[in-house]
Amino acid sequence: MEASERRVISVIVVNEASVLSRITDLFSGRGYNITSLTVAPIPESKYSRLTIVTSGSVRIIEQITKQLHKLIPVLKVYEHADLVEKEMALIKFPVSENIADINTLCEAYNGKIVNVGDNVIIAMVADEPKRVENFLKIITRYNPKEIVRSGAVALER
Amino acid sequence: MQINGAQMVIEALIAEGVDTVFGYPGGAIMNVYDEIYKQDDFQHILTRHEQAAVHAAEGYSKASGKVGVAMITSGPGFTNAVTGLADAYMDSIPLVVISGQVPMSLIGTDAFQEIDAVGISRSCTKHNYLVTDAKDLPRVLKEAFYIASSGRPGPVHIDIPKDVTAQIAEFDYSIELELETYKPHTKGNPRQIKKAMEAIAKAKRPLFYLGGGIINANAAYEVRDLVHRTGIPAVETFMARGTLSHDDELLISMLGMHGSYAANMAMSETDLVIGLGARFDDRVTGKISEFAKNAAVIHVDIDPASISKLINADYPIVGDVKNVVNEMLGLCEQVKSEKYASWRETVKHFDELHPLTYHEDTDRLKPQWVIERVGELLGDDANISTDVGQHQMWTAQFYPFSRPRQFISSGGLGTMGFGFPAAMGVKAASPEKISINFTGDGSILMNCQELMTAVEKKLPVINIILNNNYLGMVRQWQTLFYDKRHSETDLSVQPDFVKLSEAFGGIGYRVTTKEEFDAALKDAVEKNIVAFIDVVVERLENVMPMVPSGGSLFNMMLLEKKEK
Structure with a gap:
């Protein structure tokens, strides 16, 4: 087996019904992996941009980009080499935890406390996916009740 | 003009020059069938099963080179047709298959004869549409015919809810298509073609590997010309049969799992594979790591995703095989046929050693x-x-x-x-x-x-x-x-x-x-x-020779030799 590596691919697609299914069906039908997928419309255009984090050998990644290109509503496919990548995470903590500590940690990861309720606080961080992962590991000691990750978005430098 | 969706379907088929439609009516497609009844521009052939309608359209398309058209109803009518869609998708056959769907207001309610048709056909069509407004129909129909027949051909499925076929809207089929995201690459890169021709001229034992794409591209006669002018022997895939005539001196035979000994040995001995419109299917290559092991590979294909998918191409050329072969013909002066005389002899020797034959050694017919x-x-x-x-x-x-x-x-x-x-x-x-x-x-x-x-x-x-x-x-x-x-x-x-x-x-x-x-x-x-x-016929006759699944092409099970 050839070595499998993590890759970020951006896909520009026409905003139309079932375009997302076409993309995800292609991955499942051909046995490719999706680690994360984000999608949102590109402002003032008829297109949307998807950011897909995937993994595979060089040959698989080449096939993924070619097969994506073949889909009729796909305008462009970027297989990123040199990119800026960010991901956001929201974390819910019991209000009884050490809020000051949590806040300090969040700040180290481009985040802050964004909501304080009667029983829980919600913190947000936005950083490189690897750093977000690291952050999530560290904060396990503060008993997070719920974690949600946005999936990565990326831009070529 | 203002007409309903069903009439638009008829008008579009006429505008596309369709003379035969294969199909089977049913509830959701009845409005369209009502319009078929009223017209006499094309014939409708009623098959007795929807699967057969799509296969008939495939046969029609393969024989004529035109887009085949099939029409079916929703639910079971559509699901019966899926095998035909999948078949056409695998063999790159241009089809437009139109299915009825339950009315828009019932979609998603598990209505009678409702199934998510575009959800099912997505993975076995080149493209598909669910038309939700009759005003989109002229564009969708025109795009469907264009997409089916251009680039790497394939089936396109259009699902039309019953109320959309009754809805009245403007029909203008002279609209220009604006497919910004779909632009098939038909002209091969001239520099790559030049390099490929130089590689051919340098090769000692080159071999044409002819695929079904040649038939789809109507390029068989250009390919015959190229083969004859270069004097390079050729093997055909199953899908390419008929590209060269059976009595052509340079045609070795079919290669692959049940290919001839000579064809498979030529592929194993060649130093340059010249792949034209072929996709290195597993039934052709056998064990991929042993396939044409000592050869460089030229790969001409309209579909970029077919190139270097299974076998790495040293000279990848994306383009319509007819265009590319025409370019190659202009550059084949440098290729000297005499140079391959001993290679042709070697191939001939392979064929004499184990010719494609059978024994008439039983009472029953073979x-x-x-x-x-x-x-x-x-x-x-x-x-x-x-x-x-x-x-x-x-x-x-x-x-x-x-x-x-x-x-x-x-x-x-x-x-x-x-x-x-x-x-x-x-x-x-x-x-x-x-x-x-x-x-x-x-x-x-x-x-x-x-x-x-x-x-x-x-x-x-x-x-x-x-x-x-x-x-x-x-x-x-x-x-x-x-x-x-x-x-x-x-x-x-x-x-x-x-x-x-x-x-x-x-x-x-x-x-x-x-x-x-x-x-x-x-x-x-x-x-x-x-x-x-x-x-x-003889009950226990086996197809020989045979490359066992996953085996190497040069390791064939052969027909047992009989004393004359």
């Missing part, structure tokens, strides 16, 4: 004899379809094909039941030729209801059933790889095929000798109605 005999008697006058199994491989091995589009078979998907309806479509497309379907006693039962269509629409397909009372290809594998445990492949219990054909108004023959076969074929051709010729 299936290969039947195929060769039809070739002798009908040759170029017949178009040849097949079902799937042993008879299919023997047809590809032994029929003397002389022109492109003469051989119509299900290659990629391997669909039993394809042959008979496809042969009807072939007959509809080229009525001047005799339409033969070689089939097996297993395959023919998978769409034998089409006898009714063939009788009604006077599509005199001659079905030659090579009857060995077995599901022969599976039986062969069981014999060779499962220690002769013939699990569920003995078809000793079977219908009276003569009576079966007669029950529908066709004609039937059961033959056991060469004389009977000749007489039956002659009679069937003269009677000019749909026929079953049930030929009792």
Whole structure:
């Protein structure tokens, strides 16, 4: 087996019904992996941009980009080499935890406390996916009740 | 003009020059069928099963080179057609398949005969549409025909809810298509072509590897020219049969799992594979790491995703094979045919060592004899379809094909039941030729209801059933790889095929000798109605040579030699 590596691919697609299914069906039908997928419309255009984090050998990644290109509503496919990548995470903590500590940690990861309720606080961080992962590991000691990750978005430098 | 959705479908088909539609009506598509009733610009052929409608459209398309059209209703009508869509997708056949859908207001309510048709067809079509407003129909229909027939061809499915076919909107088919995201690359990169030609001129043992894309691109005569001017031997894939004429000195034969010894050895010995419109399918390559191990690879294909998918291409050329071959013809002065004389001798020697043949060593007829005999008697006058199994491989091995589009078979998907309806479509497309379907006693039962269509629409397909009372290809594998445990492949219990054909108004023959076969074929051709010729053949004949699944091309099981 050839070595499998993590890759970020951006896909520009026409905003139309079932375009997302076409993309995800292609991955499942051909046995490719999706680690994360984000999608949102590109402002003032008829297109949307998807950011897909995937993994595979060089040959698989080449096939993924070619097969994506073949889909009729796909305008462009970027297989990123040199990119800026960010991901956001929201974390819910019991209000009884050490809020000051949590806040300090969040700040180290481009985040802050964004909501304080009667029983829980919600913190947000936005950083490189690897750093977000690291952050999530560290904060396990503060008993997070719920974690949600946005999936990565990326831009070529 | 302001017309309803159903009328738009008719107008678009007429504008596209469609002369034949295959289909089966039902609730959700009734508005369109009402308009079919009112027009006489094209004929509608009512098949007796939706699967057969799509296969017939495939046969029509493969024989004519035009887009095949099939029409079906929602729910079971659509799901029956899915096998046909998948078959066309695998073999790159341009189709437009139009299905009815429940009205918009009922979509998502589990309505009667509702199924998520575009959800199902997404993975087995080149593209698909669910039309939610009649104003989109002219564009969708026009795009569908364009997408189906351009680039790497394939089936396009259009799902139209019943209320949309009744909705009135503006119809203007002269609109310009704006497919910003779909621009097939048809012209090969001139620098790459130049490099490839230089590589050919330098090679010692180059080999043309001809694929079905040549037939799709109508490039067979250009390819013949290129082969003859360079003097380089050629192997054909199953899908490419007929690209070169069977009597062409430079044609080795078919390669692959049931390819000839010479073709597979040539592929194993070559130092430069010149792949034209072929996709290195697993049935061709055998063990991929041993395939053409010492060769560089030129790969010309319209589909970039086919290039370097399985075999790394040293000279990748994305483009329409006809354009590229024409470019190559302009550069082939530098290629000297004399240089390959000893290579041609080597190939010839391979063929003399283990020619593609069979032994007539049993009382029963040999299936290969039947195929060769039809070739002798009908040759170029017949178009040849097949079902799937042993008879299919023997047809590809032994029929003397002389022109492109003469051989119509299900290659990629391997669909039993394809042959008979496809042969009807072939007959509809080229009525001047005799339409033969070689089939097996297993395959023919998978769409034998089409006898009714063939009788009604006077599509005199001659079905030659090579009857060995077995599901022969599976039986062969069981014999060779499962220690002769013939699990569920003995078809000793079977219908009276003569009576079966007669029950529908066709004609039937059961033959056991060469004389009977000749007489039956002659009679069937003269009677000019749909026929079953049930030929009792040797039960345990195997398709040889054979590369066992996953084995290397040069490691073939060969026909045992017999003392003369």
